[in-house]
Amino acid sequence: MDKKTLSERDICTKFITPAIEQAGWNIKSQVREEFPLTDGRVIVRGRMHSRARPRRADYVLNYQKNQPIAVIEAKDNKHSLGDGMQQALAYAEALDVPFAFSSNGDGFLFHDNTGLGDHTEATITLDDFPSPDWLWQRYCQWKGLESTARTIAEQPYYDDGRGMTPRYYQMVAINRTVEAIARGQNRILLVMATGTGKTYTAFQIIWRLWKAGQKKRILFLADRNVLVDQAKNGAFKPFGQAMTKVGNRTIDKSFEIYLSLYQAVTGVEEDKNIYKEFSPDFFDLVVIDECHRSSASEDSSWRAILEYFSSATHIGLTATPKETKDVSNINYFGDPLYTYSLKQGIEDGFLAPYKVVRIDLDRDLQGWRPDKGQTDKHGNLIEDRIYNQKDFDKDLILEKRTELVAKKVTEFLEQTNPYQKTIVFCEDIDHAERMRQALVNANPKRAAENRRYVMRITGDNMEGKAELDNFTNPEEPYPVIATTSKLMTTGVDAKTCKLIVLDQRIQSMTEFKQIIGRGTRIDEDYNKHWFTILDFKKATELFADPDFDGDPVQVYEPSGPGESPVPGDDYDPHDPGAKPTPEQGEEPGEYGPDPEQPWRPDGPGGGEPEPPPERTRYIVDDVVVTVAAERVQYLGPDGKLITESLRDYTRKKVKEQFASMDEFVRRWNEADRKQSVIEELAEVGVFWDDLMKDVGKKLGDDPDPFDVICHIVYDQPALTRRERAEQVRKRNVFTRYGDQAQDVLERLLEKYKDVGIEPIEDPKVLTLAPFTELGSAMELANAFGGKQGYREAVRELEDELYQQPS
Structure with missing residues (x-):
C-alpha cells in the first residue's frame, strides 16, 4: 500500500x-x-x-x-x-x-x-x-489533583441522552471550577459574555459536584424572578424532586438544591430575613447569578446573605464584573478563573456580530441656548444657559428631537424589516413614554394593525411589564418595538432582537455591555444571526474603550471609617445595594421586583429613603432639530469597529490579499467558483451589499463584484453586468453549440445580467424557470454532451465575461 x-x-x-x-x-x-x-x-x-x-x-x-x-x-x-x-x-x-x-x-x-x-x-x-x-x-x-480531588474531577457531566454537550469554552469553565473546588478553593469568579450559557455552565458545575458528593446542599441566588424561573424550568430541570424554589413564608429543609431570589429570603426588617432559618453551615455551595449587581457592593444588604453563609463555597457568575473604586467583584471572589469575552464569542460564531449606525443631531453637537426671557410650552421661564446632550431628555425636552429620533428609527425599520424586534433605550420612564408616543405617531398604519406594535416596558407600568414575555418570545409577533429605560438592560433573553436603539447617555461600561448583550444571541430558527445598533448619543464610542473587551482590573479602594461611597459616573443602576442619586434612580422596582415579594430598597435606619426632590424640566416644542451626520460602522474581523470609509477599508483589505491587480485577476480567473473569491474577501470584512450600494451610484445599478474591486482598489474603469453580457453577445462565441445549448447559454447571460455570477455557477439553476421551459435539467446538460460538458461551457462563459482588454 x-x-x-x-x-x-x-x-x-x-x-x-x-x-x-x-x-x-x-x-x-x-x-x-x-x-x-x-x-x-x-x-x-x-x-x-x-x-x-x-x-x-x-x-x-x-x-x-x-x-x-x-x-x-x-x-x-x-x-x-x-x-x-x-x-x-x-x-x-x-x-x-x-x-x-x-x-x-x-x-x-x-x-x-x-x-x-x-x-x-x-x-x-x-x-x-x-x-x-x-x-x-x-x-x-x-x-495538582490528589486522590480525593481526582475522584471529584472524574465525575462525569450530566448527559441528557439527546447528544447535547457543552461547548468547548463551557467545558473549560466547568472543568476549571470543579478542579479548583476539588483542590479546596472557596471563592470563584466566572466571566462569560451575555448569551454564552452561564446558567447551563452553572448547572453542569453543580451537577458534577453534587453527584460526586462534594457539595450536598446548594443555593442558587438571583435578583430577578425571571432568572430564577428560567433556571428552574430550563437548565436545572434534571435536578427534579431534589430542587425547590424558596418562597418568602416557609422554609422546607428537606431539599438539596435551592433556587431563590435575594428578596425572597431577605428584607429590611430583621424578621423578614428568613435565610437565617437556615444554619450558617447549611449550604455547601452558593452560586450567585449576575454577581456584578447583586452583591458586589460591601454596603448592599444582599451581601449579608453571602456573609451569613461564608463557610460555603461561593461562585460568582457575570458577563460584566464590576470594578470601580467603590465596588469590586475581584476583591470578593478573586481574579476570574475563566473569561470568555464577547469578542471571542463573535469570533467563534456563537454570538451575533453587530453593525453600528451613528446618527448625530445638530442640537446634540452644537448645544442650545434659549433667547432672553424665553419660556417653555407651559410658560416656565427657561434658565439662561447652554443646554447640551447631557441635559436633553432630563433637564430639557426638545419635542422635535424626540420626533426626529422616532422618524429615523421608523425609516430604518421600513428599509429593512418593520417587524424586527427593537429595543429603544431612553433616559428615564418619562422619556420612554414620550418616545412610545412619537413612535406610534411615526407608524400610524402599524399601530392601527395592532395596538401593541409599540409598547413602553418599564418597571412602573404593569401593562408594559405584562408584555415582556411576549416581546422575548420569538413566536409572538407583538410587541415589535419596546421603549424602556433600565428594565430591559439585563435579564431579558430577547433572542430575536435585531435592532437596539441608544437614545440614552451611557456612562457605565457595565451597563453598556449589558445593553449590547440584548442583541448578541443567535437564533438560527428565526434567522437572527446579527443585529444593528442605532446610536443617537455617541454611546458606541465605548466600543473603543480598552475596558470594553479587556480583562477586568481591580481598582477598588475600600472606604475608610465613617466614609461611604458617593455615586457618580461609576454608579451602577443594576446594584440594588447602591444608593442612586435622583437622576439615576429613575425606574423604581426594576432591579429587584418580584410579584410575590415587592422589593424595598435600603434607606437610613433600614426604612424607606426620602423621595428625591422635584427637578425643573423644561419642555420646548418649537426648536427645529436636524441630522448633522450619519455614518455606518462595521465590526471588523479583529473585533474593532471600522471607522474609516468603507472604500478605504476595502482597498486596504483587498491589497492585503492581492498586492497587485494581476494577482487579483489571476485568482479570479483560476477560481472554479467566482463566488469563492467573494466569500474569501467577505471573511476579511469586505461588506459586499453595502459596498455595492455605495459605489452603485457611480457605477450604475448593477456592478459586478469583479468591477467593484478593480475600480475601488486598482483605479480601473468599471463595467456593469449588462455591459459585460452585451460584450459576450457581440463576440458571438458560442456558435459551435447546438440550438438548445445556445438557448441555455443565452439565458445564463440574461440571469447574470439580472442577478450576478453566483446563480449561474450553481447547476441547480437548470431546474428553475426560465430554463425549465427548454427541457429537464438532464436534457439541458446532455445538450452539452453531459454534466462535464455543461460545466466546461459555464467556465468558458465566465472566461468570456471577464476577458480583459488586450
Whole structure:
C-alpha cells in the first residue's frame, strides 16, 4: 500500500484510529472525531450573511465523557509527521488541555505541556500511543489533583441522552471550577459574555459536584424572578424532586438544591430575613447569578446573605464584573478563573456580530441656548444657559428631537424589516413614554394593525411589564418595538432582537455591555444571526474603550471609617445595594421586583429613603432639530469597529490579499467558483451589499463584484453586468453549440445580467424557470454532451465575461 495515495480520512481510518484503540481508548465513549470547537464567525453582507469555516479538531480524547485531555491533528502522508502540530496546539490551548499529537499515519509527534516529562516534544510509534490512565495520571499531577480531588474531577457531566454537550469554552469553565473546588478553593469568579450559557455552565458545575458528593446542599441566588424561573424550568430541570424554589413564608429543609431570589429570603426588617432559618453551615455551595449587581457592593444588604453563609463555597457568575473604586467583584471572589469575552464569542460564531449606525443631531453637537426671557410650552421661564446632550431628555425636552429620533428609527425599520424586534433605550420612564408616543405617531398604519406594535416596558407600568414575555418570545409577533429605560438592560433573553436603539447617555461600561448583550444571541430558527445598533448619543464610542473587551482590573479602594461611597459616573443602576442619586434612580422596582415579594430598597435606619426632590424640566416644542451626520460602522474581523470609509477599508483589505491587480485577476480567473473569491474577501470584512450600494451610484445599478474591486482598489474603469453580457453577445462565441445549448447559454447571460455570477455557477439553476421551459435539467446538460460538458461551457462563459482588454 502506498500511503502517499491515501486521503487524510483514509490515514485516520487505517492507521490513527487503530493505534488509539490499541492503546486502550474506547472509541465510542472516549474519542470524539471531527470535534466542533466553533460554529464559524457570522459574516454580514448587507442584509445577507454567511459563516466562516468552523474550527474542528480531528480527534479529541476524553478520560470521562466531555472531559478532554488531549488533541490529535491528522494529515495525509504527503505531509511530515509534525505538520499538524501547530494546529493541534491551538486546539489544545482552546480546550485547556496539555497534550497534543500530530500524525501523518507513520507515527505521532507528541507534545507534553505539563513540564513533567524529559522532553516537551517526542516522536513515538503507532504502537506506543499512551493509554487513557497514563495521560490522566499525568493530567491530574499537572493540575495538582490528589486522590480525593481526582475522584471529584472524574465525575462525569450530566448527559441528557439527546447528544447535547457543552461547548468547548463551557467545558473549560466547568472543568476549571470543579478542579479548583476539588483542590479546596472557596471563592470563584466566572466571566462569560451575555448569551454564552452561564446558567447551563452553572448547572453542569453543580451537577458534577453534587453527584460526586462534594457539595450536598446548594443555593442558587438571583435578583430577578425571571432568572430564577428560567433556571428552574430550563437548565436545572434534571435536578427534579431534589430542587425547590424558596418562597418568602416557609422554609422546607428537606431539599438539596435551592433556587431563590435575594428578596425572597431577605428584607429590611430583621424578621423578614428568613435565610437565617437556615444554619450558617447549611449550604455547601452558593452560586450567585449576575454577581456584578447583586452583591458586589460591601454596603448592599444582599451581601449579608453571602456573609451569613461564608463557610460555603461561593461562585460568582457575570458577563460584566464590576470594578470601580467603590465596588469590586475581584476583591470578593478573586481574579476570574475563566473569561470568555464577547469578542471571542463573535469570533467563534456563537454570538451575533453587530453593525453600528451613528446618527448625530445638530442640537446634540452644537448645544442650545434659549433667547432672553424665553419660556417653555407651559410658560416656565427657561434658565439662561447652554443646554447640551447631557441635559436633553432630563433637564430639557426638545419635542422635535424626540420626533426626529422616532422618524429615523421608523425609516430604518421600513428599509429593512418593520417587524424586527427593537429595543429603544431612553433616559428615564418619562422619556420612554414620550418616545412610545412619537413612535406610534411615526407608524400610524402599524399601530392601527395592532395596538401593541409599540409598547413602553418599564418597571412602573404593569401593562408594559405584562408584555415582556411576549416581546422575548420569538413566536409572538407583538410587541415589535419596546421603549424602556433600565428594565430591559439585563435579564431579558430577547433572542430575536435585531435592532437596539441608544437614545440614552451611557456612562457605565457595565451597563453598556449589558445593553449590547440584548442583541448578541443567535437564533438560527428565526434567522437572527446579527443585529444593528442605532446610536443617537455617541454611546458606541465605548466600543473603543480598552475596558470594553479587556480583562477586568481591580481598582477598588475600600472606604475608610465613617466614609461611604458617593455615586457618580461609576454608579451602577443594576446594584440594588447602591444608593442612586435622583437622576439615576429613575425606574423604581426594576432591579429587584418580584410579584410575590415587592422589593424595598435600603434607606437610613433600614426604612424607606426620602423621595428625591422635584427637578425643573423644561419642555420646548418649537426648536427645529436636524441630522448633522450619519455614518455606518462595521465590526471588523479583529473585533474593532471600522471607522474609516468603507472604500478605504476595502482597498486596504483587498491589497492585503492581492498586492497587485494581476494577482487579483489571476485568482479570479483560476477560481472554479467566482463566488469563492467573494466569500474569501467577505471573511476579511469586505461588506459586499453595502459596498455595492455605495459605489452603485457611480457605477450604475448593477456592478459586478469583479468591477467593484478593480475600480475601488486598482483605479480601473468599471463595467456593469449588462455591459459585460452585451460584450459576450457581440463576440458571438458560442456558435459551435447546438440550438438548445445556445438557448441555455443565452439565458445564463440574461440571469447574470439580472442577478450576478453566483446563480449561474450553481447547476441547480437548470431546474428553475426560465430554463425549465427548454427541457429537464438532464436534457439541458446532455445538450452539452453531459454534466462535464455543461460545466466546461459555464467556465468558458465566465472566461468570456471577464476577458480583459488586450
